[in-house]
Amino acid sequence: MSRFSRSVLFGALFACISEPALASFSLCNATDHPALVAFGFFDDEEWSSQGWWRVEAQNCAQLSRVPLLGRYYYLYAVHEGIGGAWNGNRSFCIGPDAFRIKGRSDCLARGYDRKGFYQVDTHDATEWTETLSD
Numbered sequence: 677m678s679r680f681s682r683s684v685l686f687g688a689l690f691a692c693i694s695e696p697a698l699a700s701f702s703l704c705n706a707t708d709h710p711a712l713v714a715f716g717f718f719d720d721e722e723w724s725s726q727g728w729w730r731v732e733a734q735n736c737a738q739l740s741r742v743p744l745l746g747r748y749y750y751l752y753a754v755h756e757g758i759g760g761a762w763n764g765n766r767s768f769c770i771g772p773d774a775f776r777i778k779g780r781s782d783c784l785a786r787g788y789d790r791k792g793f794y795q796v797d798t799h800d801a802t803e804w805t806e807t808l809s810d
């Protein structure tokens with residue numbers, strides 16, 4: 677490898693390493709069972725919900741890799757295989773398989789189910805990690 681090629685390669689590696697991490701919303705599953713997770717948010721234009729992330733026991737997953745735009749985000753999660761849920765009173769649409777749904781209203785009329793998500797207050801942080809526990 678030429679000296680120039682090595683310089684370009686090392687320069688590219690340094691740029692990747694020194695680049696700041698993206699702001700994000702992560703979820704950790706501190707339970708002994710996998711959880712299926714759905715994520716609700718407002719993106720400055722409309723409400724949206726996405727799912728499903730399968731988060732193994734004692735592991736974490738990044739639900740959003742974009743800068744957090746608001747203070748409040750919403751989660752719905754179920755213990756896979758054993759029942760039980762983390763839920764709340766903020767309704768969002770969900771689907772049985774992987775989904776990305778715009779809007780929170782008329783879920784049933786649009787062919788989706790409706791579930792209550794719980795609110796997460798990020799206090800306007802640019803990064804947030806929420807933890808599910810028993």
